[in-house]
Amino acid sequence: MEYVIKTDRLTKRFGDFTATNEITFEVEKAEIFGFLGANGAGKTTAMRMLCGLSIPSSGTATVAGFDVYKQTEEIKRNIGYMSQRFSLYEDLTVQENIRFFGGIYGLSNREIKTKGEDLLEQLGLKNEAKKLVASLPLGWKQKLSFSVAVLHQPKIVFLDEPTGGVDPVTRRQFWDLIYEASAKGITVFVTTHYMDEAEYCNRISIMVDGKIEALDTPANLKSQFKASSMDQVFYQLARGAKRSD
Amino acid sequence: MEQFINFVKKEFAHVWRDKKTLLILFGMPVIQILIFGFALTNEVKNSEIIVMDQAKDQASQQIIHRIAASRYFDIQRSVMNNEQMEAAFKKGEIKVAVVFPAGFNESLLHQRKAQIQILADASDPNTASMLTNYVSSIIQDYQNSIDKTAAISYSIVPEIRMLYNPQLKGAPNFVPGVMALVLMLVCVMMTAISIVKEKETGTMEVLLVSPFSPLLVILSKAIPYLILSLINVASILLLSVYVLDLPVNGSVILLFAESTLFIITCLSLGIFISVKTNSQQMAMLISLMGMFLPTVLFSGFMFPIENMPYALQIISNLVPAKWFYLIVKSIMIKGLGFSAIWKETLILGGITLVLLVVSLKSFKIRLA
Numbered sequence: 178m179e180y181v182i183k184t185d186r187l188t189k190r191f192g193d194f195t196a197t198n199e200i201t202f203e204v205e206k207a208e209i210f211g212f213l214g215a216n217g218a219g220k221t222t223a224m225r226m227l228c229g230l231s232i233p234s235s236g237t238a239t240v241a242g243f244d245v246y247k248q249t250e251e252i253k254r255n256i257g258y259m260s261q262r263f264s265l266y267e268d269l270t271v272q273e274n275i276r277f278f279g280g281i282y283g284l285s286n287r288e289i290k291t292k293g294e295d296l297l298e299q300l301g302l303k304n305e306a307k308k309l310v311a312s313l314p315l316g317w318k319q320k321l322s323f324s325v326a327v328l329h330q331p332k333i334v335f336l337d338e339p340t341g342g343v344d345p346v347t348r349r350q351f352w353d354l355i356y357e358a359s360a361k362g363i364t365v366f367v368t369t370h371y372m373d374e375a376e377y378c379n380r381i382s383i384m385v386d387g388k389i390e391a392l393d394t395p396a397n398l399k400s401q402f403k404a405s406s407m408d409q410v411f412y413q414l415a416r417g418a419k420r421s422d
Numbered sequence: 423m424e425q426f427i428n429f430v431k432k433e434f435a436h437v438w439r440d441k442k443t444l445l446i447l448f449g450m451p452v453i454q455i456l457i458f459g460f461a462l463t464n465e466v467k468n469s470e471i472i473v474m475d476q477a478k479d480q481a482s483q484q485i486i487h488r489i490a491a492s493r494y495f496d497i498q499r500s501v502m503n504n505e506q507m508e509a510a511f512k513k514g515e516i517k518v519a520v521v522f523p524a525g526f527n528e529s530l531l532h533q534r535k536a537q538i539q540i541l542a543d544a545s546d547p548n549t550a551s552m553l554t555n556y557v558s559s560i561i562q563d564y565q566n567s568i569d570k571t572a573a574i575s576y577s578i579v580p581e582i583r584m585l586y587n588p589q590l591k592g593a594p595n596f597v598p599g600v601m602a603l604v605l606m607l608v609c610v611m612m613t614a615i616s617i618v619k620e621k622e623t624g625t626m627e628v629l630l631v632s633p634f635s636p637l638l639v640i641l642s643k644a645i646p647y648l649i650l651s652l653i654n655v656a657s658i659l660l661l662s663v664y665v666l667d668l669p670v671n672g673s674v675i676l677l678f679a680e681s682t683l684f685i686i687t688c689l690s691l692g693i694f695i696s697v698k699t700n701s702q703q704m705a706m707l708i709s710l711m712g713m714f715l716p717t718v719l720f721s722g723f724m725f726p727i728e729n730m731p732y733a734l735q736i737i738s739n740l741v742p743a744k745w746f747y748l749i750v751k752s753i754m755i756k757g758l759g760f761s762a763i764w765k766e767t768l769i770l771g772g773i774t775l776v777l778l779v780v781s782l783k784s785f786k787i788r789l790a
Contacts, residue, residue, distance in 0.1 A: 260627050260628065
């Protein structure tokens with residue numbers, strides 16, 4: 178099995194506070210990996226370390242085969258990222274956003290042109306290409322944001338609560354895009370608060386107070402915790418949490 | 423390089439699309455120049471004046487003609503007694519009056535000395551002293567002119583020359599001041615806000631996760647504001663030359679070079695503020711309180727630094743705008759070259775270097 182993310186006792190401390198405490202896990206190529214946990218459980222810190230934004234305090238990790246201590250530049254070239262705030266420029270048009278983000282991820286102008294057109298076609302946004310992003314409905318912004326994050330065909334895409342504040346139908350459509358990306362071989366690392374989304378993942382890990390307390394497929398976790406839904410699994414684990422926002 | 427140009431283009435697009443920013447960027451310098459040039463001027467033009475000519479001789483008539491011809495005064499009317507004059511003062515019709523005693527010409531010719539009375543409404547002391555100065559200088563002028571035609575001088579005239587600003591115009595002082603102020607506001611506030619805005623909307627995170635180097639992110643954010651600020655410098659200079667009749671006496675190229683240095687100072691301050699704050703309001707508040715006030719107070723263009731307590735004089739040395747103000751004044755008004763301002767330039771350059779290093783360092787620390 179090919180692992181694109183591999184961590185071993187990865188830890189981040191801020192002074193006395195251990196945000197992420199010795200987490201160890203692997204993510205396979207093209208897997209959709211759900212990263213769950215209550216607010217303050219340490220998800221964001223872990224994700225920042227994997228994206229090369231934050232240097233770990235101890236432990237080891239590789240992302241796309243590169244070391245998170247020394248090869249952050251190489252990591253950045255091989256990942257895509259989408260945050261809960263959609264990360265598009267509202268005062269730029271759809272096309273300008275595609276051009277800009279394609280550019281900073283190192284695509285040439287020619288690549289941006291062809292890939293950008295494919296993308297507009299695929300999303301059915303051809304007629305909106307010259308409209309400001311601010312005028313698009315939330316669901317469209319999200320899809321566009323995701324498509325922009327994978328435009329340069331990264332090995333892994335990190336999604337930080339990508340579907341916050343969106344209705345279930347749009348959420349379902351958004352997940353179609355995620356499956357498509359996964360089918361193309363892109364690994365998806367996603368954090369979420371929605372338990373219906375957790376069910377869509379291949380495997381999920383649940384963090385409590387900086388530690389990974391459970392890691393398996395949704396079906397296995399449900400039988401392990403004798404629960405009928407992921408909601409119940411999550412509450413059983415999160416009830417013991419000492420810290421929150 | 424292609425990426426970098428793309429990024430700069432995107433920054434320009436942000437500025438163009440935001441009409442409010444555009445208005446602040448280009449409207450502010452124009453409005454400030456016009457306000458300082460015409461409304462806040464400490465020149466007094468067309469003041470109502472009364473003359474009481476009890477002499478009615480050649481000398482008094484000639485002086486009255488000169489007063490009438492001056493653009494500082496409008497002769498409201500002539501009165502013949504003190505009561506009328508007093509009434510006009512009380513009603514606020516006039517600010518100043520000139521009284522020629524009877525036999526004015528006579529005593530000037532024979533005793534080579536004559537008296538003249540200037541009365542001013544000193545409830546506004548600044549205006550009063552300004553107006554009496556104007557009147558005395560007109561009288562002085564007249565004295566000089568009769569001195570030339572006569573073999574012997576009529577009185578001793580102290581020579582007063584106002585260096586660099588013979589007409590005591592207000593404009594020379596404030597144009598360099600407004601330049602410092604506008605650049606400070608535009609560069610510091612706009613860069614700080616544009617970077618913090620990306621933090622607020624979450625796009626900064628994406629930029630940092632991308633392979634695009636963080637230093638280039640900062641650089642491409644700063645470059646559009648450098649260019650826009652240089653346009654502002656040009657527009658301020660054009661306004662001052664063509665609207666306020668204030669020529670640039672020194673080298674324009676040197677002036678632009680020094681302005682670029684000061685703009686870089688301001689940009690590094692803007693970056694520093696943006697690293698330390700997390701919301702646009704906060705960035706704006708700090709820029710205004712932290713930059714605008716010291717610039718107005720300590721650059722020397724509104725309040726003379728020489729009159730301040732010693733401690734404040736020392737503090738004023740830390741304000742970059744003070745040095746820029748001195749530099750611009752030297753180039754623009756005194757027409758001096760680089761040899762006269764290298765010290766100020768060196769100090770400004772030093773401050774810039776420190777700010778640049780500190781702000782880039784703190785930007786990196788935030789990343790780790």
